[in-house]
Amino acid sequence: MYGVLLLVIYAILALMSFYGIRRFLKKESYTDYKVIVGSELAPGISVIAPAFNEGLTIISNVRSLLTFDYPKYEVIIINDGSTDDTLEKVIKEFSLVKVDFAYNIKIASKPIRGIYKSTDDAYAKLVIVDKENGKSKADATNAGINISSFPYFLCTDVDCILHEQTLQKLIRPIMEEENSRVIATGATLRMANSCEIDKGVIIKIKAPRPILARFQEMEYIRSFVLGKMGWSQVNCVPNVSGGLGMFDKEIAVKAGGYDPTSFGEDMELLMRMSRYVHDNKIKSAVRYIPVTLCWTEGPTSLKVFMRQRTRWGRGLVQLMVTHRKMFFNPKYGRIGMIVFPYNFFFELIAPLVEILGIIYYIIQAYLGLVNWPYAIILLIFIYTFAVMISTIAVLWDQLTTQYYKSWTDVARIALMAFIEMIIYHPLIVVFALRGYFFHLAGKKHTWGNMQRRGFKSSTANPTTAAT
């Protein structure tokens, strides 16, 4: 019954997402984004990207972030106490000098050691913040928010490769909402693994060759294009990814900024912002657009992947515990009545239900109480339905934009749907449970070193990624 309900929810999301994608594509067909590029009415946006020991790739990463096609923005890179040569490299490359920079500490973060600006006018938009290591991306981003000058900020990872139109596309839902204040917008993320990249710019999009990254690409497509896009239609977006999200600074600051102690700081911030607007009776919305604007390195080793998913698992438990008062609380509207219960029943306890179900089945089988033909029919039902949902997600993605130029790339991704349940899904369940266990056991977790091989020459082939 539980599984059926989950699959029915996915089917409804697929329909809502289809409606949203069609509407989005219709609008895109006549939108001229050049209008905002040359406009003095465009709102300013601060791009905030924390960096920790990114010496290998920092120069191309910063250059990539300086290529946005938008009239009014600044790029704030926060060197979060790197122990490598990250800071020295950017100082040299971008002709930086330390400046007397006054800022207001609206959100707590570790002390800032210095702020640098370029003497070269070509890099006038760049601000480098050198701060003590806060052991979390949240702490570094909070420092960036304090420094930022504009009413909106885009939060990303320094190693993410963003599309040059990212700012125009993400600000649009904010500027065209009629009756609500849009507090956050997000778009689809994809894997940069195997894409052809030159000087921090995507040249050719390819489906990842490493199997783990390919599974994640499939998962991201389903989660963003089908899931979040569907939720966006009913203003119930549960999360705006830490890799790419635009936020209303005033609300984010009033909500207290990112929580440095959280393992799922992106989801936690959105939950707190939603809580704040409901508490203060501000009519708000969170919007998603179905285009890919961000490419990130996906973990290709099982060890790194396990750490990532364990952390996400811990983040989810933390979130549920911290904001438990919102659970089925009508005061928080759809967030309290739909998003929170959905996260609880179908994200948090799903791995538990699955593992308990398997144990129950094993016991039943041992006792000879299983009706095998029926059991197999039910398994086939779950399997075929999961394949259907993933295939529909790929179709919706193809309807939006045909990112992959070759048929084989589409086939590579689409075929993941058939083996995902057997290989990838069990890993996610186990790692999530590991995260829950760590949370209950109070195990310490440190913000890992984001080791990367970097995007050498024109093809990305990272071995390790964000933890």
Added chain:
Amino acid sequence: MWKDLIDLLFQAYEQFSLLPLFIEIALAFIFIAILSTLVAYSAILYKRYRAYIYDKRMAYISPKIEDMITDQVLLNPNLGMDIPLENIEFDEQTLSDKMYRKPFVRQMLIDTLISYRKNFRGEVGDLLRKLYIDMGLEKDSFGKMKTLRWERKIKAVVELTQMDISISDVTILPLTNSSNPALRAAARNAYIQLSKNEPFKFFDIATEPLLPWDQLEMFKIITTTKDIAIPNFSRWVSYSTNKSIVSFCLKLIAHYDQQSAIPAVMDLLANKDHYFRADAINCLGKLSAEVAEDKLVKIYNNQPLNCQIEILQALGRIASGKHLEFLKSEFLYSSNFDIRMNAARSIIKHNTQNSRLMVEELMEVTDDENQLIIKHCLNPLIKY
């Protein structure tokens, strides 16, 4: 054979109906899931195939269209000969080519003509327009106006506007107040571009909001369209009940430096909505409205933070020097960081002997944090 098949299906149904309900449901869902997966795969293949065919057709037709436009318009021998436009004829045989009867090609032709017209004005631009009319493409665009699909209507409105084909007020005015935001915006933009007498007439009847995104495009159209009759926007500032229209007019007043609008804008300082007041203060600053300075300083203490910051910025823009002491006291005694930052910026913005002396004096008497604020504001490397 048919009988056997029917018997088989009948037997299967009989067996199916004997199964427990949950298994029946599961089997039904399996059937739906398999079918849907197959349909999804077929749709992916079809979509990609269609895109492939479209690209191929484009590659074949696009150069032909461009060649035709080059021959008929750009290299037209009558261009520059002072021949009236209506007397310039195109090659009938070329225009009546069968290829140009296909809807796909006609749409491509419209799109190409629009793109050319964006780059060519004057006689060439007019000739492109004539080609659009002579080939009957205008009728295609008007045909789209009659459909119920809003995105088709928008396409039609954009095409007709780009080609400078007038649309009757009866058709376009109701659309400027459509409940569909996208259609409403397109119609409003078209009305401004096409209406020769009163391009801003719809401001009077607009009850639906003018969204910030739509303001971008409208602002560009108003400020870049040639020969547009710019009215005194204070008219709507005083009388419109549509807040977004008033807010937009304030931006236009500032852009066109309409000094005569200052009294109307000052009236807004008594408005209950503080976001509105902030817009008005911003406008007064951009107009360098010296007459408003005293009033701004007078109301300062009763304003919320956003309005106070706008007042400080406005004093910096007006920079008459009359209220330097006020800015100094805000800088020295305010506990709010943003107030001090904006007061410092405004003092520096005056850029007079007095203001420079004041900055020097402040550097000596104030605390470390305030000194840092002044250094920040003085640093040319820090833009924002």
